Amino acid sequence: MSQQDTIFAMASGAGRGAVAVLRMSGPASATILQGLAGGLPEARRASLRRLRAPQTAEVLDHALVLWFPGPASYTGEDSAELHLHGGPAVIAAVAQALVALGARPAEPGEFTRRAFLNGRMDLTAAEGIADLIAAETEAQRRQALRQADGALARLYGGWADRLARLLAHQEAAIEFAEDDLPTDLGDRARAGAAALRAEMATHLADEGRGERLREGLLVAILGAPNAGKSSLLNALAGREAAIVSARAGTTRDVVEVRLDLAGVPVTLADTAGLREAQDEIELEGIRRARRRAEEADLVLAVFATDAPPDAETLAWIRPGAVVLANKVDIAPAPGLIGGAVPLPVSARTGVGLSNLRDRLAAEAARLAGAGDAALLTRPRHRAALSEAVAWLAEAEVAALPELVSEALRAALRSLGRLTGRVGVEDILDIVFRDFCIGK
Template identity: 55%
Template sequence: MNTIYALSTAPGRAGVAVIRISGEGAREAVTALTGEAPGRPREAKLRRFRDPESGAPLDLGLLLFFEAPASFTGEDVAELHIHGGRAVVAAMLRALGHMHFLRAAAPGEFTRRAFEHGKLDLTAVEGLADLIDAETEAQRVQALRQMEGALGKLYECWRARLVKALAYAEAEIDFPDEEVPGDLLAKLGPEIHALASEIAAHLDDGRKGERLRDGVEVAIVGPPNAGKSSLLNRLAGREAAIVSEEAGTTRDVLEVRLDIAGVPVTLADTAGLREAANAIEREGVRRALARAEAADLRLVLVAPGAGGDFSLAREGDIRVVNKLDLDAEVPKGAIGISALTGQGLDALEAALREKIGAAYEAQEHPLITRARHREGLSDCAASLARAGEALEAGRDAELVAEALRLAARALGRITGRVDVEDLLDVIFRDFCIGK
């Protein structure tokens, strides 16, 4: 059974639900449900759907048919746009399940078929997954660029240049006595150097793409009773943390998820940094220090009467003085706020937007978004370095060619051109059913 079906919209009550069918049996399924052929492709048609076994009406809805290869999967695809009530969807899926030539799709199987039929490369597949999961505007923009092929085109361009360079090296090996342009290997040096430089610049991106995809970590650090939990609540717009005058109330790291400048941000409230009074508080301080060290950005918060100063601050931190309502003194370079009244919060939020927005603003070139991309590019760069060293040392053309072959293969693994079978299950398993 090579024809699959699935609900492609979210389960639950809705105005409209879409069920997809993909494969060589899509036409037969449509005929069985409607009593007539699909008709002209890409034209929406109003159809009454009936149970093929009993003839009982199921629903009145729209039918769209996409003829292979001009479809998302590259196969014949039918889309049934029906009413989104639970009973309607269940009845339609039950009718499809009774057709012996159909089977329910596995998670991500529609997208996997699109990859297998050359509709998407692996980077575009991952971009589609990121687009579905995008929580913020910046994530949406990055995912859409990747899904539309920005990364794949860049990597395939590099791969094509590598294949051309490899052809030169192979010509030197295979036709040493034939009439081919002389000294082919010498012509490879500038191209290998140029490719290595471009890939090195691409790798030296501060992991912005991965951080944007996964989210930015912002930690609030400072002494006890400085108002860290109150500030977390203010920025979150809700009572996420317990606030108390008693020092050491926060024992563990508390987190809230925010959207700042279109970037997903995990804001963490940490335990007050002081000499701990007991084992539990010591663990809280240890975790606070670890979180502060790992954070992408830190808000260092102090307040009069709470002790402490900005000695913990490092370059790039946002320095904040709380309790302006008590006439706290604000040194130059710091932002004064009152977590109690909200005074100064606009200035702090603007500083956060500026820092985060500047760090993750749109780039001219697409960014690396996954560890496997970085690993493949690093392997490619290492192979290019070996090819360059072999050229400079005047070694045999076979060594140069092998290094270039490995470099091209490393790029091919990223887009799915070679050696990817072991990656496919990992990449597609996190897709929702129906996609």
């Protein structure tokens, strides 16, 4: 996978369409485009061209051609876009011509990888672009766009800059102890490390909201057989996704539907009714129900108003759980169930369902996303930042200046891995720029 290769790939989705966008990038882009379109069009302007097969000169398509000379392109390299007629035969013929002219099909993510390698974006922005393409809901789209725009790159890059400066001061204090430097450089480095660590710790204490928004929430519906779990799932999904019957023990497997709750993608899982079962299939269903409840971000504990609350579902009423009293059409909801105020609903008549939707949307907003703040979105971010925080803590208590230096350097490396810019070399530049040491 050489960066010297000129690569191409469809930028638009698979299948037939009015237009298919093919993207090319790499050092031979200009030559290849000349060979295919008979000349280089004006940069960054759409031009209508005949595309010809290199050997036979047969016209393959009439296409809009865009030429993006590097470095001011997405990848930073010379690149081009061909807006073809979107049929499979057109695409195949043009791809064949590109290969004949010396390009090769791109690997997954190779354009963005090149953009990163050419310094067009940091790693977190590249991840943001992947997330933007995968985004299914409004809140996901907003979070991904923020990240692709460099919100995390700026935050983490800013921290890395401050850290590099602290390290430079600390190194200077060691190297040039004899010279005419301020004497409290070491103390300042420690204080700076403490301030930085506090900011990072605040950013980390987000209860996983950014990660949850990116991945989607899992909400598990739990309750005794016949409580009306499957009926509620169907009501919320707006379709008959799960089988409902008057027989206790109807649902055996986990039945899942996807919902969009206030912009947060949610997987709502209906589960087997919890009880002391004999049947081995039902037992397996109940095991799965419990497992799903353990994994869930939110549990909906369902009780029927015409039956006493069962012990196991009561045990699932943990902080944050949503408690439902279903079937209020046949009996009134009790004021409290297991110490919690239940939401009165009827899956049959629809009473209380809009309250339930509002409540779920509020819970989703609480658990995932945070309006305008830039949140970390991947375990990778959390791991690297936690590492940096640990090293900063180390720097604050280290006994020797050299150890402070070591710890700061390690913290900087963690941040460097996070953004993908691991340069410790630039510290020297900062030393000399900040201190004018020597003559």
